[in-house]
Amino acid sequence: MPNYKLTRRDFLKASGASLFLAGIPLQGFTQDKPPGKISVIILEGGMDGLSAVPAFGDPNFEKMRGILVPENYLKLNSFFGLHPSLKNLSSLMASNNASIVHATSFPYKKRSHFEGQNLIQGGGLTPFSEKTGWLGRSLELAKIPGRALSLEMPLILRGYGENDNFFPAKINNSSKININLVEKLTAAHGKVGSDVFEKVKQKSLLTLENMPRDSQSLAEYAGKAMAKKDGPTASVIRLSGFDSHASQDDGNGNDHGIDLAKIDGVIAAYKRGLGGAWDNSIILTITEFGRTVAVNGTRGTDHGYGSAGIIAGGAISKSRVISDWPGLAKNEQYEQRDLMSTIDYRSVCAACIEKSLGLDHDLIANKVFFEPKLPRVFDYLFS
Amino acid sequence: MNENFRIAQKLGLMFRPEETLPQDIKGWAIKQLHAPSPSLGIGNVGSDVKPWPKIFQPSLDQKAVKLRIHWETIKRERKKKGGYTESAQRANDRDNLMYEKDILRFSHRNVYGSDQLRLRLMSFWANHFTIGSFDSREVIGHAMEEAILANFNDSFSTMLYKVTTHPGMLSYLDNHISAGPNSNQVRWAKANGEQAGLNDNLGRELLELHTVSPSANYTETDIRNAAKVLAGWGIDIKGNPLSSLMDQGGTTNLWDMYKRNWAEPGNKMVLGKTIGTGKGGLKQLTDFLAAHEHTVMHLSTKLAEHFVSDVPNKTDVNYIASAWRQSNGNLDQIHTAVIERAIASKEPKFQLPMTWLFQVLRLSNATYFMGWNEINTSNNSLKFNMQPMQIFDELGQNLWAERQPNGYSSKKEEWMSGEMFERRIRFADSIWTSDSQIQSTSVIMDRIGASKETRKLVESLHGMSSRSKKNQFIALMCSPELMGLENA
Structure with a gap:
């Protein structure tokens, strides 16, 4: 196991603007052919970041989470662990091919699925402000087609006439x-x-060959297609089941663990499909919000704010848990109920676009997220 | 298309070949609101259309009995050596689960029913009040017919209350396990070191999706208080013995299940309104929300988006909203206003895949869904053997699918994808190929008064081969006119 060297002072200081301001001049895309591949896993329902990536080093963690603390969690460092369902992710972390961003969110605090999902896909400043999606706009700027693995065309990919979707x-x-x-x-x-x-x-x-319909087979197919010469550069997979208001942990770690294992399986399937193309690929999760820190009355958690993001792929060369940890004490929570978000997840998306599509950060900030001052976190993820 | 079919497309499911076309389409449409039809269907492919047998239309109580038997069978089988085998599971599901028959009956009604306008409205409201989980699928059909359709000649507030207290909704949004923080249940649980308390799932969606919408600027306290009003309502719909239902709710009626010991004592304030304690609190809350100005505007807009135009103008929305206000939320008046605006507006309305499928089947008189005797069988005499659940999954719109509570969008931009359009071609192909007795393309075009452009498209695929005839049929069904993308 590599040493992640995670101590509180090493956490990214998202609130410190100087760390994020990139200041690179706007100059269109930097290369003719995109340097990598990008895949987005949409976790529908609002993933509980504290279940996927428990912060057992926080003095309030056990007290606040009670029955939801997973048994046998996989240790990442002295502060964070991984849910036992994320075994594959754990080995990717060990081989420096994955990172976690924790206490992060899109800038949306109103806890509605409907609005939140629109915002994380549209990537605009407010829900429903955009008719196109942030990945679609990125591909448009990079002049490359993408493909969505779902029956309908998800908002995240809209914006570029040539984008296509596919579901056998x-x-x-x-x-x-x-x-x-x-x-x-x-x-x-x-x-x-x-x-x-x-x-x-x-x-x-x-x-088109016949194939099973499960998310892993689709991910493997996507990986294979993307690995081909002139294959698609981007793909999106949506996983549902993260709206865990109840029975989040049935006592045997089965219930929500099944949903988390789906993420783990999809990432593994992407890797199998991508083969050698894994080395320049990035896979990232997005979710509309995190959940309450405290367990609710029904062994679940209600809609919240900050969550965790998973970034995997060979384009990562050093595994990290990137976080400006806000703490879990009542007064450290957002509105005394939710995990606070201290990192704007749009910055993480922007870094993944920059790495995979070779677009300039300022261009992404301006033309993809309409936020000229969006902090650049590229170095924390990819250096 | 002629006016009859233009309106039947926007508001209904199209007239079948044997149906007489109305002289006064607007009068017909409004009369439809008071013209219920029995559940019509077929027992076998090729047999006559007649009402569904009573045995396949169980009451909620009968469904509950079947669910109990289903659960007891699972428990019994699990104890056996070898456990709950796949064949035992198949037999148990076939004998004791009803949802597949419910989907088939819903499909038959939409294909054969004479109450096409009511059925469109039923699907609209069923989507508005989405229930979509594995645990609730046995009662989704019941909620559609008894909580929604059965209240069309009543008020929105009645429908809202009946849907909110429906066991399907209460279980889908986890309310059946939610207990007031100061309830007896929570006190007992705490004393025994167990977990019990509130979740805000239904409380939140009741405000956000079902009634006032975020435009009302409610707070987290409003949501939590709504959840407290709801605490105590509902029970696990599978596997509870009658004695336990009586103990907890004082009744065996799943649709009136209020567990006093789970309820939060005291008054609750929601959006400035004080809601009283006890079982009556919920009716107070749903009545208040049903009449709220933000509900009126939210739902008038949503109705207009579904039936009038993707981007309804203010006149359309205000017309419906004012009918709502003047009638105190009477659904007859609201629906009548929707009909009037849909007819007055010449805007085409894009037809979602499910509606389009029913319309294609009614226009072409094709037999596509299997009969009620054929479900769960692999009857080889059927050329076409897709289960209804699979048909709607492939279409990309399934009112029984597990999905998020915000439901399907009425706006065409959500449905504009190559894959979705390919499905339409393939379903039109599949329908044509499955039924050799299908109505000819030219007869359909004459009856609906197809536009010059549509005729030109169909004519361009002219040929003597059977493949040409098939392609002409597909072209008609996927024409801009029949998809609702352009008017004649």
Whole structure:
């Protein structure tokens, strides 16, 4: 095990603006071909960061979390551990291929799924302010197509006409799409419809193998596709089940552990699929909010604010737990109930875009997140 | 399309070939609000359309009995050597679970029913009050029919109360295990070193999604107090013996399950309104929220977005809102206002995949869903054998799927994806291929009064081969006109 050297004074000081201000001049994208691949795992429902990454070194942790402290958690350092369901992530941490950002969130404090999910995908300043998504806009700036692994087109990827989505169909009695038919439909539809039918046409030219529908198989498929020459640069996978108001831990570590194990499995599957392309890949999780520090009345946690982010991939060369730890005492919590967020997660997303797509940080700040003063945290993740 | 079909597309599910077209479409639409239809369907592919058998339409009590048997069977089988085997599980699910039949019945109603407008409204409200979890799927169909549809000629406040207290909603949003912090239940639990207390899941969604919306600027205290009003309502719907229901709720009626010992004593303040203690508090709260100005505006906008236009203008929204206010939330008046604005607006309305599927099936008179005798069987005489659950999953819109409480969006931008459009082509293909008796494309175009552009599209695929005929059918169903992307 490497020594993560985590002591409180080593935590990133997100509140100290000087640490984050990048000051690099705005100059468009820096390279013609993107240097890497980026994948986003959307954790729907609001992941409880303190379950995934317990801060057992905090003097108030056991007291505040009670029954939700996972048994046999995997130790990361003297302060943080990992939920026992995150075994694969633990070994990636050990091989310097993953990092954790803790006590972090998008700047959204109102605890609504509906608004929060819109904000973390749209990446605008307020919920519903953007019709396109932050990854879609990034790809647009880098002029490269992405692909979403879901039936609908998630907001996060919208913005670039060439972005495509994919989810293998299993419809009895339907045959390969007829290209002539799709061309006629494309011509008959107005702009809104014909743009979409144009994508159907492109897809009809591909041969798709049958495959299982579970998240791991999809991640492996995505990894393989991305590893190909001229394959997609970005992918998005959405996992549900993180809205853990109740029975978050059934006493045997089964309940919420199953959802966390899904994240672990998806990351492992990406790695298998990516093969050699793993080395320049980044996978990051996003979630709409964290949860209350204290356990609620039903062995769960209610909607909160700060959570944890998981970043994995060969593009990481040194594993860290990056945090400006706010503490868990009542007066250290946000509104005396939630884990405080001390790192703007948009900065983490920006760093991952910068690393994978080769875009300049200021360009990302201005054109992707509309926040010219967004702190740059690239060095904490990738140096 | 002619006016009959333009309105049937926006507000209904299209007229079937055997249905007589109304002389006065607006009058017809409003009359639909008072024209219930029995659950019509087919027992087998190819058999006549008739009402569903009573045995497959169990009451809530009967469903509860089946759920208890289901749970007891699991417990009994687990004790056996070899445990709960896959074949035992299949048999138990087949005999004691109803949700797949419920989905099929819902599908049949939408394909064969004469109450198309009420069914569209039912789906709208079922989506507004999303219930979508594994544990509640047995009663989702019941909530749609009895908490929503059955109250169409009553008020929104009645519907809100019936939905909020429905066992499906209470279990989906974890309320059945939520206890007031000062309740007896919590005191006993603490004395025994056990965990019990409040969660705010339903309290939050009641305010945010079901009624006033975040525009009302409620606080966390409002949410927590709403959760306290709700504490005590609901019980685990599977596996509770009758004696335990009586002990805890004083009744065996799952739809009226209020556990006094779990309730939070005292008055609670929500959005400035004082809510009294006890079982009556919830009705006080839902009545207050139902009449709240922010609820009126939130839901008038949502109705207009679904039935009138993606981006409804102020006139549309205000028209519905004022009908709401003037009638004190009478659903007949609200729905009538929606009908009037949908007809007055010439804006096309994009049809979501589920509605589109039903419309294609009604227009083409195709048999696509299996009969009630055929569910859970692998009847090889069926050329087409997809289970209803699978059909809606593949379509990307399933009112029985596990999903988030905010439901599906009515706005077309959420549905504009290559994959979604490909599904439409493939389903149109699958429908055509599954039923050789299907109505011909030209007959359908004549009946609906297809536009010149649509006819031109279909004509461009003309040919003598059966493949050409199929492609013409697909083209019609995926035309801008039938998808609701452009008007004639």
